[in-house]
Amino acid sequence: MGQLIEHIGQSGPRSLRIRKNSVVADAINGSTWRLPHPRSQKEVELHTYLTTIILPLPMNVNDEYEWIAGDSQLRIFRSATTWEVLRPREDVKDWVDVVWFKGCIPKHAFIMWVANYDRLSTRSRLVAWVVPISPLCPLCSTYDETRDHLMLPCNYSREVWREVLHRCQPPSIMFTTWAELLSWIRSSQSKRLTLLRKLAVQTVIFHLWKQKEQFGA
Ligand SMILES: [Zn+2]
Known part of the structure; x- marks a missing residue:
């Protein structure tokens, strides 16, 4: 009743x-x-x-x-x-496969997660928060340090990518945007290659960020 x-x-x-x-x-x-x-x-x-x-x-x-x-x-x-x-x-995010996956290295995945949201404290973001600091990239001192510049087309980063990517079937044209980076990871037909690309990308992103912090936040 x-x-x-x-x-x-x-x-x-x-x-x-x-x-x-x-x-x-x-x-x-x-x-x-x-x-x-x-x-x-x-x-x-x-x-x-x-x-x-x-x-x-x-x-x-x-x-x-x-x-x-x-x-x-x-x-x-x-x-x-x-x-x-x-x-x-919440609904499953469309980026989840490249950030959290079986076999990921947690500290690398974490930085990838923050970077994917473009929430790393890059200089251009600090400047937008009125922090008195030069917005220039500390690795090349030429362009403003945004996520996409720092992680992709910066000369320093390009060298790192070149060294790493030749073992993971590099793209014919080097990616210059975050979206291109993600779609390159997913473009592999083989599961093993996809896993290798995901691990490699997260490792590069993590260490580029670490390196940049050593050069001066
Ligand atoms: Zn740069």
């Missing part, structure tokens, strides 16, 4: 002479139900239903607790299942 208060209605506690915060034991007197004579159809239905179940006396029912996580009942508490129910969820 669901919750009794829903079934009988708000007048239920008065008509059944049971307080709202009562427990089942309060409605039992010895080994019978302690309920007044029914005066409405709903109460008749309740009495009829009660005759079909065994009186839940302490000697024939063991108290049990159960964990309910989402739709499933658990015999024991499982933190993993509970976390799955509680955790905030």
